[in-house]
Amino acid sequence: MDDKKLDQMLREQAERIEEELPYQVEKRIDQTLEDLPDSVPDKPRGFWSTGMRYVLTGVASVIFVIIAFSYYQMDDEPENASVSPGEETEQIDQEFRYEEMPFDTEEVTERMKNRLLEEFPFDSVDNIKVKFSLSHQNRWIALARFNEEQFAPMTVALFELKGTASNFSLRFLTGKNLVPVHWYDKENNVGYGTINSVNPFVEKVRIQTENHQYISYVNDEKYIYVSEEKPEKVEFLTSEGTVLRTLETFNFDEQYPLIAQTEGKYGLLVVGDNRLAESGLLEKHGIRNVSNSRFVSSFEIAKERYDFLNLKKAPVYVVFDDKEMVYKTHNRNDLIKFLKEN
Helix, strand or coil: CCHHHHHHHHHHHHHCCCCCCCHHHHHHHHHHHHCCCCCCCCCCCCCCCHHHHHHHHHHHHHHHHHHHHHHHHHHCCCHHHCCCCCCCCCCCCEEECCCCCCCCHHHHHHHHHHHHHHHCCCCCCCCCEEEEEEECCCCEEEEEECCCCCCCCCCEEEEEEEECCCCEEEEEEECCCCCCCCEEECCCCEEEEECCCCCCCCCEEEEECCCCEEEEECECCEEEEECCCCCCEEEEECCCCCEEEEECHHHHCCCHHHCCCCCCCEEEEEECCCHHHHCCHHHHCCCCCEEEEEEECCHHHHHHHCHHHCCCCCCEEEEECCCCEEEEECCHHHHHHHHHHC
């Protein structure tokens, strides 16, 4: 086969390609074809015969065309053919959103107040506000905040309501924590928490268990979800899906509501010394490394509620980093010294 026929065959091969090749690729192919000599040399220049060299040159040119075309097609794949790293592909089993309860607000708050006075040794219960409520399987779950202006061992409670607007029952579920960032009540299969100390831009919370995944949309800085499985991971997300904070399994034990809510700072539990907060003593000493604190007046309540801390007497000051307890003392001056030096 002479070089003119080879040239014509390769051009016809390129023209049969339906997709238009990029200009750079097309130019390279034309240059390769133009570089072929116009006539066959009289003598072979080496080991290979002239005919064999032309056959191999033609095969190489065809292979180049095929590879260039394949690369062009691969580069032209639609954008939705692949998933970007971090893109959410997991299936959401259920979403939870705030729903307004059909019950009379005054009657609900009055019943909540009576149940709280029965459940806890408070002299009074004031400023009850339902922060989040949702309907699930013929019942309502409501998260209520109360005694916001007082030092109390607990200022949030979870209730279950059943029935109609004119005839309903109210059951106290739990009120163990002081508005935790996250808490899962395994007895009632309900999780709840707040984002007010995390980030004001959180729109929703993603909850992952061993077999399921849920989304709870934040309302008034609070959220609720229902799950028969204990969560393994809880993530706080913006409206664009950016993860602002992740809570792993270790966060869901009894100690979690007490740990620091900010990495690099401390959480503080004070039992039997409310004057520490009232006097602003920490601020007077220039202490700025405490992200959250909890004050409990009654040693008996604190001992029962935080049995895992093995409290012996009051006053007692317990310091936590963002994972565990790191310091405990009965002396206020020792507490101030520790916080100033660490």
